[in-house]
Amino acid sequence: MPGFARKLLxxxxxxxxxxxxxxxxxxxATDIAGGSRFGYALLPVILLSGFAAMFLQWLSLRLxxxxxxxxxxxxxxRFPAPVSRLLWVTCEIAITACDLAEVIGAAIALKLLFGxxxxxxxxxxALDTLLILMLQRRxxxxxxxxxxxxxxxxxxxFAYEMVxxxxxxxxxxxxLIPPARMLRDPSALYISLGIFGATVMPHNLYLHSSISRDRSALLSMHGKKDAVRFSTIDCLAALTVALxxxxxxxxxxxxxxHRAGHAAxxxxxxxxxxxxxxxxxxxAATLFAVALLAAGQNSTLTGTMAGQVVMEGFLTLKMSPALRRLLTRCLAILPALVATELAGEHGAAQLLVFSQVVLSLQLGFAVVPLMMFTSDRRLMGAFVNGPLTRVTGYGLAALIVVVNLWLVLQALHG
Incomplete structure (x- = not known):
């Protein structure tokens, strides 16, 4: 057991x-909308989204x-240069959109906590750049x-909120067993697709594959099997917490x-x-805002790291963490400043929703290549996807693409 614990750590x-x-x-935003309007009936969507995230991150670490x-x-x-550059651009857009959500979320939390x-x-x-640089140096x-x-x-x-x-x-x-009428309710379907479509962060797939590679460099075949095993435990435990x-x-x-009649x-x-x-x-309200601030700050850290991985991987271009962070944050801050100055709280809320639409649109560009590579025996060797994994993965990729296209069309139509 001590050996198991050491490897797991x-x-x-x-x-x-x-x-x-x-x-x-x-x-x-999507979870609050679903809970207030439909109570607990959309919990199966949360579960499905969580399991999909676990599956895709598992594929990413194995790659x-x-x-x-x-x-x-x-x-x-593997791809021609124009295709590779297109994937890079879409991923950079997704990272900026995600950072935009973190900017707005943190700003809302600061308003709620400190006025x-x-x-x-x-x-x-913008000041969180200093924190990130300090941590990366350590x-x-x-x-x-x-x-x-x-x-x-x-x-x-949230433990306190549950109490x-x-x-x-x-x-x-x-x-967990929603009534049949939920399946026929267009608004329930829309929120369900919103929860599912905005759950998996595309840049996380790039980040996880990079961190896992660094942890397992120069390992033997037996060592790589151990790495997959223990990294899978780490991934499932962490994503269970998120779920x-x-x-x-x-x-x-x-x-x-919902129970109090505030369904809107x-x-x-x-x-x-x-x-x-x-x-x-x-x-209750204060801790809710504290959790929101912590969530926004956490996502900011990983977004910066993902940006470095994407730029180095696609372009073989290294940029200092400070410059990379400032570039991404400026691209996110400018539209957030304009929206909040011109439209106030409503503009910020609308921009938050828009950022999730952008993320949803990009997801397929990450999931499809991930399935292609992990199903390639020349690249994966003994770790290549089996038949069941391929069927599940390609089915999930098709579902994600269809869902996200539908969400984008709905957003364009108001």
């Missing part, structure tokens, strides 16, 4: 770095360990420890708003204002 960490992308402010390449490097080597105007909160998010383990600590803060905050709302085990369990937090957000919205709550700030009066617990 050696490969622990990457799963938590990517898990934070599954609880970013964009996920909060990095087995091939010695991350997803961006494999795309550059800062949204414009000032957006500007202040090494990856410090970043992983910081991410895990923030995840613990988020988990503790406040007291949803009841059997009532929540009943939500539970997403479920907690939806359950909280169902308990606080879809905005994070509205949720904050209603929490404490509904539960009669002053700390």
């Amino acid at each position: 050696a490969f622990a960490g990457p799963g938590y770095l990517v898990a934070v992308g599954y609880m970013d402010p964009g996920n909060w 990095g360990i087995a091939s010695g390449r991350d997803l961006a490097q494999a795309c550059r080597e 800062l105007p949204l414009v000032a909160g957006v500007a202040m998010t 090494g990856m383990r410090y970043i992983e420890a910081f991410v895990i600590a923030l995840m613990a803060v988020i988990g503790a905050c 406040c709302c007291r949803p009841g085990f059997w009532v929540v369990a009943s939500g 539970l937090i997403n479920g907690a957000i939806l359950i909280l919205a169902g308990s606080a708003f 709550v879809e905005d994070i700030q509205d949720a904050y204002r209603l929490l404490s009066p509904t539960f009669g617990a002053p700390l």
Whole structure:
């Protein structure tokens, strides 16, 4: 057992770095909308989304360990230059869109906690560059420890919220079998697709393959099998935490708003204002905002790292972390400043939704190449996908592409 624990600790960490992308402010918006409008009936969608994320991140870590390449490097080597450049551009757009969601989420949290105007909160998010640089200079383990600590803060905050709302085990369990009418409700279908389509962060697939590759460099075949085994445990444990937090957000919205007749709550700030009066617990709203700030800060860290992996993998171009961070953050801050200055809270909320649409549109460009590479025996060797994995993966890729195209068409039609 001590040997098992040592190996598990050696490969622990990457799963938590990517898990934070599954609880970013964009996920909060869709989970709150689903819970307030339909109670617990969309919990199966949360479960399906979580399992899909686990499957895709598992494929990503196997690619990095087995091939010695991350997803961006494999795309550059296997695809013609125009295709590779297109994939790079779409991934950079997705990273910027994700950073935009983190900027808005952090600004909203700062407003809720300290009363800062949204414009000032957006500007202040640029300061996290200093924190990221400090952690990167100390090494990856410090970043992983910081991410895990923030995840613990988020988990503790929602544990308190669950104590406040007291949803009841059997009532929540009943939500795992939604009524047949939900399948015929267009608004339920739309929110369900929104939860599913915005769950998997495309840049996380690039990041996970890179971190896993670095952890398993120069290992023998037996060592790589151990690396896949322990990295899989790390990934599943971390994403289970993300799944539970997403479920907690939806359950909280169902308990606080749906049961109280506030079915129209879809905005994070509205949720904050209603929490404490509904539960009669002053700390409920404050801890909700603290968890939002921690979630936004966590996702910011991994977005910066993913940007470095993508740029180096596709372009073989290295950029200093400071310059890379400032570039990505400026591209995210400018539209956020304009939207909040011209349209206030409503503009920020609309921009948050728009960022999730952009992320959804890009996802297929990452999932399809991932399936192609992990199903290639020349690249993966003994770790190539089996028949069941191929069928599941390509089926999931097709579903993601169809769902996200439908979401984009719906967004374009208002």
